[in-house]
Amino acid sequence: MTTPTQNMSRSLSLASTAKLSSGYLIPLLGFGVYQNFTTKDSVLHALAAGYRHIDSAQAYRNEAAVGAAVRESGIPRSDIFITTKIATKLHGYASTLKAVDDSLARFELDYIDLFLIHDPFAGTERRLATYKALQEAKHAGKIRSVGVSNFGVKHLEEVRNAGFDMPSINQIEIHPFCQQRPIVAYCRGHAIAVQAYCPLLRGKMEHPTIKEIAEKHNRSPAQILLRWSLQNGFIPLPKSATPEHIHTNVRLYDFFLSADDMAELDTLDRGKEGAISWNPVDAE
Template sequence: MKNLQSTTTLHNGVNMPWLGLGVFKVQEGEEVVASVKAAIDAGYRSIDTAAIYQNEEGVGQAIAKASVPREDLFITSKVWNSNQGFDQTLAAFDETMGKLGLDYLDLYLIHWPVPAEGKFVDTWKALEKLYKDGRVRAIGVSNFQIHHLEELIANSEITPMVNQVEYHPRLTQTDLLAFCKQNKIQLEAWSPLMQGELLDEPTLVEIANNHQKSTAQVILRWDLQNGVVTIPKSVKPHRIVENADVFDFELTKEEMDRISALNQDKRVGPNPDEFNRV
């Protein structure tokens, strides 16, 4: 990976940028339009939204005004828990596409497994249909643990291309990462900076100083060197640019190991086995 346009190849041959902009909790309207525009102008090509973020329309407006062609962008959205099930997912996808104003999506994800509902296999069958119909270039899941993935793979035609999960130095999920690599599922990190909680961590500060980088840049570089796609969120143009400045240095194996050793299996988001909100 050499620069912000560098990509990983998903198991169906589609290229996905290693680094993108997440827009969770970015306000609909001017804020999200400005954030996406700043990211694209800075060289980002991947934008990650979701139905529950309630900012798909703003993302769509920014894409329509973008300084690069649509085909050069990689746009992700997700079906929310209350819309799981075959028919509901197809309807939710149409609503998402209407808000985004797009003809196709690059990646569509099941947002959470919601085990109490027991619908994610039927939801996945809807994603398989959207994929076969050419409306989505790649399909995947979010917040799926190994046992969710095993159940899905056992009951589906297509293995997910991506699994987007909470991933940072306090939650390294090594078994899940190994499982995904073994099954050619690309792991993707949300909340890679642990919502800012890690920025003053002494080990990270020391490593950052060694490279004359910020702690955020060190964490994002650690993601990338672990083979994990990452989508840091920011609404500040200078921070959006800074987050992308991670392709001109490399962490040593010792530094990588020291960062991984910060793991505490600690989440800032819900536990996927317990999160059943619809």
């Protein structure tokens, strides 16, 4: 798996990708559709703005709208990376196999690029049964890459100790206030790409350090946060239902945060106390 580093990130573009351990390429900027009540229109705006990576989930109840937008966009299916996640209540072997087929039917797609276990709440036995089913769906060609979300080191170690291929991705809450450093270090040591949800702090971007760096670069706080994520080698998943924000959030590639800028943002880390979402990385 390859990820951008601060040394190479000057050459990033909206078309930049990383190669996952599964062998497939993932665009380095994704578009999230959590709690998006105009999903189809928002995805169409995102695709028009240049996004080629859409992050959905069964629990979001908008897989059908995402699929409709992909078809209506006229963009070849092979150019768009689609992620979904299995809902907690469906974790388990047989239920997961059925859930994969149900998601394919809702999207009206022949395959899903990335299928994640949404959270670790189901417990060790059901987590591993779910993971086994996703691996089988991958071997059947229904899924291209298998990953997890909200997994801590303990949960990732369970997968490794069970003898499965390691996840291609771990999607966790990451932003300057919650940098999840032990989990990130583990993922990087095991070729697991790190996706960052809540990269825009759910709009709470008023911190003086963020505002100061934004003013210095004549950028929005959102652009600064997304650039920080990209330069740290993460795959951020900003979400918005506002067309203007959808378009401005991709304008990240004609400026660069200096080492001092990055260091200032890094000092904002408050560990798990800095989380603004559910962040269940310590679930049993």
